[in-house]
Amino acid sequence: EVVLTQSPGTLSLSPGEGATLSCRASQSVSDSYLAWYRQKPGQAPRLLIYGASTRATGIPDRFSGWGTGTDFTLTISRLEPEDFAVYYCQQYGSSPLTFGGGTKVEVK
């Protein structure tokens, strides 16, 4: 199975700053079949990005994703209060579908 490793484990930033989150796959993710989710405390994950770079419906343009092969990145240009949460990547290029361990973005 494809193992996804997210880094850093925790990112300490201030509102208004930019964030860069990494997701590295143990083998190439076919067709850039990678999604990103944001999970606020006590809530279910919410889809942000699919196809490595396509924003889901209703997701603001401060979120952007890119990458191919084994290296993928989620960038948040200006952190809003609701963006302090845990972020997960998920690959769907091969079965079983797998998720990364998450990156927590916390208030500095």
Add this chain to the structure above:
Amino acid sequence: QVQLQESGPGLVKPSETLSLTCGVSGYSMTDGYYWGWIRQPPGKGPEWIGSVYHNGNTYYNPSLKGRVMISVDTSKNQFSLRLSSVTAADTAVYYCARHPHNEIRGVVKIYWFDPWGQGTLVTVSS
């Protein structure tokens, strides 16, 4: 808009079977999409359990070693999860979700999850 709601016991004894149901509203399951179960142990990342189509076609995560069964009841617009021989390692928040798919040269590819239900905590303990 589509909404999903998990229901079932919050406490299951070791070696018994965990049973959950996901009710779907605002969308007919027969109109397409796969429907999946995902779980998330406390403090960890999510784990895909398996997915079902309205015709009963299923895909499972091999890590669950044949303990899982997912079924669909289109008359009630809901789908269900059964996980047998549970242990403490099965303690988690269980989510249901909808996900798109595509069929390429006869091979079904299931994709991302959107939306998700709110989740339900299932604890395995005697």
